[in-house]
Structures are given as structure tokens and as C-alpha cells.
Amino acid sequence: MIVYKMRIPLLSALVVLLLLPVLAACKGQPASTPVGVRGYNHTDHSIAQFQVNGGSGGSARRHSAGGTVCCAVVPDRWTPDLKVEIEWTTDLETYQKATVSIPRYNEVGSLAVHFLRNGQVRVFVTNLILGHPDYPLTGPEAPLREGENPVWEHLRRPPGG
Template sequence: MSGLMRRAMRWGALPGRMTVGIAGMLVLLACQTSPEMLSAPVTGYNHTSATINSFTINGSGGPNLGPNLAGGGEVCCAVLPRDWRPGLKATVMWEKDPHPGESVNWPPLGTDAYREAYRKHATKYTQHRAVVDIPQYGEKVCALQVHFLPCDQVRVSTTCYTPSNPNYPDREYFQMKDSAACPIL
């Protein structure tokens, strides 16, 4: 911890501008890597009717993703080896709400009845883990894109293209539909 942060903790609350400045420096430092590693923002795409409450890729967090969402927000940062090598893998872990529409008619937010309804609903959340290949990349990785597909399948991409670009390599994911019956793996 820096001397400035130790002094700030000893002094108590920091003035607003100083707090914002320190927070900004910490965010920038969080994405710094060693010379052998590089950092890349994480973007998620949910191609299912479930909500992805949270996910991580190799321990780096990703944004919450609503159902049937074309794309989620970007967060910083995943860390990858600077030089890609065959067999490079990523571990993706996620929590899924398979019934996101059930909360439509809940009691008012903040009430005991709401908290009880949420507690009951949260028991239906499921936890998942997949180890997936990281496709070959060059000297630059624009984003580590995580695609949540039907039947709890996951794919990772390192392309610099966005889904609206005709050269985007994962366009077929946006055509996938949830299946009533998933194959047992």
C-alpha cells in the first residue's frame, strides 16, 4: 500500500477530489501487467434466456448480463501471456438466474416481503464452471470476449472486431436459440 493511502487511512476521510484521484490511479494500476503478460478488457455476451448474475474469466470479473443481450459492458481487465501458445485455456465461472422474469410482480423493494421473495428466488440460481480454449491472438488483444451460449456452453474470443463488423468471427453465436432439451455431456 502506498504511503499516501496509509496516510489517508490514518487521517480518515479524504477530500472528494483527492478520493476520486486516488481511485482513478488505483484503477489504472489494476490493469498494469509484467512484461511477459498483457491486459485486456473483458466483455460478455449472453445468448441465452437466463440472466448471468456474475462471471469471472481466470479470476477477472465480468459484468452482469441480462437475458438475450447482444453485448454487455466492458470491465478491466483479464491478464494473458503476451505470447499465445497452443493449448492456452481460460477458466470461466458464472452464476446464472434461469428464471429472471419471476421478479416482475415482487413486493416493494426494501421491505421484508421483498427480501423473503428474493431469498426464495436466489435458491434457484445455479453455479457453473467451464475450461475453454483461448483462440490464437497476435501482439494485441483488444478484448477478451466471453460468449454464454445455450446449454451452459461458453466460448472465448480475442478479436478486435465488434459484433456489428462483417469480419467479426463469432457472428453465428447471435443466431443461436435456447433449446428445450440440452444434450447430456
């Protein structure tokens, strides 16, 4: 009877020891959310295909936005070292790759990937779409066509407003 009582604590201790690595692996993972991916092409060449961290991002015709595709995963909380790897092609033969920092965001939203006229790629996590006055991409690189106002006319604020 003493032998039987000794086996239960020993078996329990063994199970706990075996589960510790699994529990430790789960503890350090930050909370994250799957989000849609949308490409914006500001260039004169269609983006035949692009990927975000190896997952499909879709395509985008020249000077236009592609549709939203599923999915990328972003952390619920932004960190200063947050980056994504973007890979894209215009001809399905030659691929380009860029590692891009994601600017600060306060809440999770879609992942917007911008292919700019100067060859750079910018990425934002946002609940807004290009055309909104508060969209994070501003300045001369914001319009899909050079020289146009990127903010939709019906959303433009009156001067001084």
C-alpha cells in the same frame, strides 16, 4: 588490508547468489497485457455474474452484451495450450464452471466471453465487437437472438462483395 580485499568479492558473490532465484523467476514469464472483459449472453436467462480466472467479468442480461470491465491478463503471444476458467451464475446461488480454450489470435484485444444457447462457453481475444462482419464467432450460434443476422446492417457486405 588483504582481509578487506577478500571481503568485497565474497560479499559480491553472496549478493549474486541471493539474487539468482529472483532473476530466474522473472526470465521465464511471457509478456502479457491487461485487457477489458466483455460478456455476451446468447441465452434466455440473465447472467447475474461471471468471473474470468477468479476476476470479475461483470454481468449480461439475456440476449445482450454486458459492459466492458477491467481486467483480465492475456499473453502477448498466443500459445496452443492457452485456456481460461470461466465461472458464472444466473441466480447468485448456483455456480457453473468451465475451462475454455482460447483460439489463435495475432494481436492482443479485449477478452470476449460468449454464453451460448447450447450451454457452451466460448472465449475470444479480439479487437472487434459482435456485429462486425469479421468477428470470430460465426454460424448459427453467433446471433444474440436465435435466427437474427449477427452482423450489423450498416456493416453488411453486398452479395458477392
